[in-house]
Amino acid sequence: MTCAYKWVKLALALLTVVLAAALIYEATDIYLTGSAPENMAAPGVAVNQMYTRADIAARLRRIMPLAAVYLTVLIAGIALKIAVGGRERPRAVKPSGSAAPVKVRRAARIAVFAAAAVFIGLGIWNGGLWDVLVKAVNICTECIGLG
Amino acid sequence: MKKRTFRDYLPTRRRLIQVYAALLYNANLKGWIKGEIYTGNTKAVCVPGLNCYSCPGAVGACPLGALQNALASTGNRAPYYVLGIIMLFGLTLGRTICGYLCPMGLIQELLYKIPTPKLPKSRWTKYLSWTKYVVLAVFVVAIPLYYVPQHIPVPGFCKYICPAGTFEGAVGLLSNPVNEPRLSMLGVLFTRKFIIMVLIFAGSVFVYRVFCRFLCPLGAIYGLFNKINIIGVKVEETKCTHCGLCVGCCGMDVRRVGDHECINCGRCVSACPTGAISIRAGSIPLLEHPRVEEPKRDKLRRSRAIAWCAALAVLAGAIAYFNIPRREDTPETPPVSEPDTPDTPDMPEAPGTPVTPDEPDEPEAPETPETPDVPVGSEVGMLGPDFTASIYGGGEFDLADTRGRVTVINFWATWCGPCVKELPHFQALQEAYPDVAVIAVHSDLVTDDVEAFLAQYDYTIPFALDESGIIAAYGGSAMLPQTVILDQSGVIVYNTVGSVTYELLESVVSPLIEK
Numbered sequence: 001m002t003c004a005y006k007w008v009k010l011a012l013a014l015l016t017v018v019l020a021a022a023l024i025y026e027a028t029d030i031y032l033t034g035s036a037p038e039n040m041a042a043p044g045v046a047v048n049q050m051y052t053r054a055d056i057a058a059r060l061r062r063i064m065p066l067a068a069v070y071l072t073v074l075i076a077g078i079a080l081k082i083a084v085g086g087r088e089r090p091r092a093v094k095p096s097g098s099a100a101p102v103k104v105r106r107a108a109r110i111a112v113f114a115a116a117a118v119f120i121g122l123g124i125w126n127g128g129l130w131d132v133l134v135k136a137v138n139i140c141t142e143c144i145g146l147g
Numbered sequence: 148m149k150k151r152t153f154r155d156y157l158p159t160r161r162r163l164i165q166v167y168a169a170l171l172y173n174a175n176l177k178g179w180i181k182g183e184i185y186t187g188n189t190k191a192v193c194v195p196g197l198n199c200y201s202c203p204g205a206v207g208a209c210p211l212g213a214l215q216n217a218l219a220s221t222g223n224r225a226p227y228y229v230l231g232i233i234m235l236f237g238l239t240l241g242r243t244i245c246g247y248l249c250p251m252g253l254i255q256e257l258l259y260k261i262p263t264p265k266l267p268k269s270r271w272t273k274y275l276s277w278t279k280y281v282v283l284a285v286f287v288v289a290i291p292l293y294y295v296p297q298h299i300p301v302p303g304f305c306k307y308i309c310p311a312g313t314f315e316g317a318v319g320l321l322s323n324p325v326n327e328p329r330l331s332m333l334g335v336l337f338t339r340k341f342i343i344m345v346l347i348f349a350g351s352v353f354v355y356r357v358f359c360r361f362l363c364p365l366g367a368i369y370g371l372f373n374k375i376n377i378i379g380v381k382v383e384e385t386k387c388t389h390c391g392l393c394v395g396c397c398g399m400d401v402r403r404v405g406d407h408e409c410i411n412c413g414r415c416v417s418a419c420p421t422g423a424i425s426i427r428a429g430s431i432p433l434l435e436h437p438r439v440e441e442p443k444r445d446k447l448r449r450s451r452a453i454a455w456c457a458a459l460a461v462l463a464g465a466i467a468y469f470n471i472p473r474r475e476d477t478p479e480t481p482p483v484s485e486p487d488t489p490d491t492p493d494m495p496e497a498p499g500t501p502v503t504p505d506e507p508d509e510p511e512a513p514e515t516p517e518t519p520d521v522p523v524g525s526e527v528g529m530l531g532p533d534f535t536a537s538i539y540g541g542g543e544f545d546l547a548d549t550r551g552r553v554t555v556i557n558f559w560a561t562w563c564g565p566c567v568k569e570l571p572h573f574q575a576l577q578e579a580y581p582d583v584a585v586i587a588v589h590s591d592l593v594t595d596d597v598e599a600f601l602a603q604y605d606y607t608i609p610f611a612l613d614e615s616g617i618i619a620a621y622g623g624s625a626m627l628p629q630t631v632i633l634d635q636s637g638v639i640v641y642n643t644v645g646s647v648t649y650e651l652l653e654s655v656v657s658p659l660i661e662k
Contacts, residue, residue, distance in 0.1 A: 005262070013263040013353070020349035024342050031338040051333040053324075077262040082156065092391035095403035108375045109238060116234035123228020127594065128217060129191050132228060134562055134592045135216045136190035136200040136208040139626045141645060142564055143212060143305035144201045144316030145340035146332040146626075 005080040012077050015070045022066060026059040160434075160451075161247060161412060162256075167458060168196060169250040173204030173315075174465040182323030184625055185469065193229065195236045196249035197365050199305075202315035203323070206469055209311070210236065211287065211365045215302035216562070219291035222298065223595050233368060241376030242369045243426075245359055246410035251311050252359055258351040266354045268400055275361050276400040276408055282308070283364035298600060300564045304364060306336070310344040313337075329626075332645035355398035359410070370407035378428045379411040380404055386423035393419055519636050525622030527642055531556075531633045532620040536588060536611035539598050544609055549584040551635050553659045555652065558618050558629040560590040561600050565646045566628040570606065572649040576656065577608045583656055588613050590627060634659050 033039070034050030123129060139146075158166075172194045175185040185206050194207035210233055217226030236244060245252050259265075266272075282304065290303025305312050317337060320326050350357040359366050373379065382393075382404050393404045393415035401408045404415055404424060413434050416424045422436035440447055523530045531554075535545045546554065557573050559566035570587065577585045585608045589597050593612070601610055622642060623629045632641035632655050641655045 009262050009264055012261060016261070016263060016349055016352045020345050023345045027338050027341045027345075031335060035335070049331045051330045051337070053327050053330060056330075074261060081262050091395045093394040094391045095389060095394045105375050109377070112234055112238045112372070112375065116231045116238060119227040119231025119234065121231075123226075123231055126224045126227060128224060128226060128228030131217060131220055131224075131562070131594050132193065132208050132213045133188065133191035134594050135213065136205075137184070137186040137625060138560075138563070138590075138592065139184055139201045139316070139320070140212065140302070140305065140312075141332065141626055141628075142336070143302055143309065144199065144312045144320070145306075145337035146317060146329065146645060 001080065002084055005077070005084045008073060008077045008080055011073050012070075015066070015073060019063070019066055019070055022063050026063065030055060030059070162253075164247045165250075165253040165256070167462060168248040169198075169253055171462055171465055172196065172198040172207060172250060173202060174206050174462070175204045175469045176466065177470045178203035178205075179319070179323070182320060182325035184320070186625060187469070193232045193236075194248075195240060195244040197251045197309075197311050197363065198249075199309070199312045199315040201312065202319050204319070205315070206465070211309075212302060212305050212312075215287055215291045215304060216300055218288060219295060219300035219302065219564075220562070220594070221292065222295045234372075237369050237372030238375065239377050240369075241373040241379050241411065242366060242407075242409060243376065243379050243411040244369055245363075245366050246412040249359075249365075250315075251363070252356060252410070254314075254348070255351040255356045255358060258348060259355050261352050263352055268355070268398070272354075272360065273400045273402075278361045279363055279367040282362055283367045287364045294564075298561070298603065299567045300562055302564075307340070308343060308362065309340075310347045310358060313340045313344040317341075329644065331643065356410075360400060360408070366410075373405060373407050373409060373411075376411075378433070379426065380409060380413065380415065381425055381427045383423045383425075386421045388421055388423075390420065393424060519638055521638060525620065525639070525642060527639050529639055530637050531631065531639050532617075533637075534615060534617045534620065536586070536614065536617065538609045538611050539601060540610075542609070544586050544611055546637070549633075550637055552582055552584045553580075553635060553656055554584040554633040554637075555586070555656065556617075556621070556631040556633070557585070557587045558590065558613070558621070558623055558627060558631075559587055560592065560627055561595045561597060562592075563590075563627045569628060569646050569648075570604075572647060572652055574606050574608055575649050576652050579653070580656060580660065582660065585609075586611060588617055590618060591616075632656065632659075635662075 030051055034048070039048055178185055182203060184201055184203055187206070189206050190200060190208050192207050193210040193213050194205075195210065197211060198205055198207070198209055200208045200212055210229065213229045214226065214233065217229040220226070240248070286303035286308060290301055294301040317333075317340070321329055321333075347358050347362070354360070394401055396414055396418040397404075397409070398414070399408045399410055405411070411426060413426050416426060416434055416436055419436060422439045425432050425436070425439070426434040519530065521528065521530050523532050525532075531546065533546045535543055538544050555573065555576065557566075557570075559570065561567065573585050573587060576583065587606075587608055587610045589610065589612050591613045597610070597612065618629065621629070621631050621639075623644070626644045628646060629644045630641065630647050630652070631639060632652075634640050640659065
C-alpha cells in the first residue's frame, strides 16, 4: 500500500506539471496567434479579438481529458493517503534569534497604536478614505490583467 | 509514525476560520451571479487579507491595492489612511492574518494537500524568503512612486504579479457570460499574469505556501509587526527547553517561533512537549497545548461555541445585507436629454467591437444629416444618447451640435492609470483630424482637482465632468477607460471598455471621414 501511495504521489506530481504546462501553453498560444503579424492591421489594432469564448472553450475541452485523469488519480491518492495514514514526526531544528523584551514590546505597541490612530484620522481628514472607496468601487482593469 | 484517526481528517478550527474569512470578505454573492462588483460604502474599509477588490464578491478593499494606489497619489495627498489601517492590522494581528484570515493562504494550503512529493524547507528557501521584501520595495513602493511625477497611477504589484487579482478579479469576472464582451480587453498583460498565477498555484502543490513565503508583500509588511502583535503565538520562556521541535514542525522559514516569517498558525502549539507555546490575545489564551487545555475543556468548549455562534450570525447578517435588494439599490434612469426617437430598449452594458454599422439610409449631404431611424442606446448601431456637459475652463459641449461630424467620446478619470496614459492619443487624433469632435468626460467620482491636473498638460481637446450620468447612458459601469465613436449621423460605431491606441482610433475614424 505504501509503495502504491508513493507511485501515486509521483504520478500526481507529474500530472500537476503537465497540467500547468498545458494551461500555460494554451494561454501563450492564444496570445501568439492573436498577436501574429497576419492578425494585426496596424500596431495595436488586431483584426480579430485575441481571446474569444469559443476559443477558450475549445482549448479547455482539449485539456479536459487530462483534468479528468488528474482528478481520478487525485481521488485515488487521497484514498491511499487515508489508508496508509501515519504522520512524520517533526525533526528538531535549533531556534535562533531572540524575542523582543517585554518593556520594548509594550512601548512599541503604544507607539504604533498612537501612530495608526493619528494616521487614520489624518487619512479621513485629507480624503484618503474617499480615494480607497473610489478605487475599490471601480474595476481596476490593469490590476486584474485586462489592461 | 503516529497513526492517524478519523478526527485528523476533519477540518481544523483554523481551516474553518480561513473559510469563514474568505466568505466574509466575499459576501456579495449576487456579484458572482450578475458578473458585477460591489460598489457600496463598505469598500472604503480594507479587509486584513489579500483579497482583490475587483472580485465580484468582494465587499471590502484590498489593503495592498489600496496602499499602491495611495502611494501613486502621493503627489496630491499623503497616504495616511491606508498606512494607518495597515499599522492597526499589523499591531493587532501581525501575520496571524496570513495564517487565519487570508483567502490566498487558504487556496495555497488546500493545493498543498494534494499528495505529491514536497520540497522541504532548507537554507535556500530561507534565503528565498527575503525575496518578498524585494517585491515589496520594487513593485509596491518604487513603481507607483516612479510614476507619481507623470501623474499616472500604476499599481505595480497588482499589474504585474498579483495572482489574487487574476484569479478572483479577471477569471472571476470574465467567467460570467454577461462579461463576454470584456474578453476583447485581454492581451499580453492578462497572458503574463495568467502564466504567473498558474506557476504559483502549481508551485503551491509542491512547496508549502510558495506565494506567502517568497512573494507576498503584504505578508512582508505584516511580518514587520510580528514581534509586537497583540494576537499571536507566544512562548513562555520559563517552560521552554529550546528543543527546537516547534521550528522543526513549522512549514514556514521561521528561525524561532513568532519571528517575521511566523504566520501564527499554531501548529507548534501541540508540537511543543512542555506546553510552552500558546496563541494569545494579550494575556487571554486562545489556543493552548491539549494537555494544558484538558482541565478547562468544558469552559473552553462553551466559550468557543458562543464565539462561533456570534461569528456565524455576523456572516449571515453580512450575506443578507449585501445580497437582499434594498429600495435604494433600484437603479435610477440617468438624466440624459431625450432625443426625438423611438424608446430606448433595455440598455445592455456590453460595449461592442469596431464594426461598420448597418447604415440607416444616409442623407446625401453629410453637412445636414437627419436623425436616423434607429433606437437610442449604448450598443453599436444605436443612436448615441444626446447630452450636454460643462467644459472645464468654460463653455458647454452639446452632442447634438456635433451632428455631421465624427465624434469621439473618451470616458476617463485622474485616478485611472490606463486612462491617463491614453489621453495623448485623443489629443493626437484631434490634431490629425481637426474635423473630428473629441471630448474627454471625467467620471463623476472625483478624487483630485481635475482642472489642476489638466493644467499640467497642453491638451486642447475639451474636458468635461460627467454630472448627468453620461457614462451610464453609454453602457459604462465600473470599468474605465471607455471610448465611444459616433459617425456623422450620431450612430455608435465603436463602444469599448479598455485602453486604445492611436492606430486603433485612426482605423475606426479614418474610414468614417472618407465616406
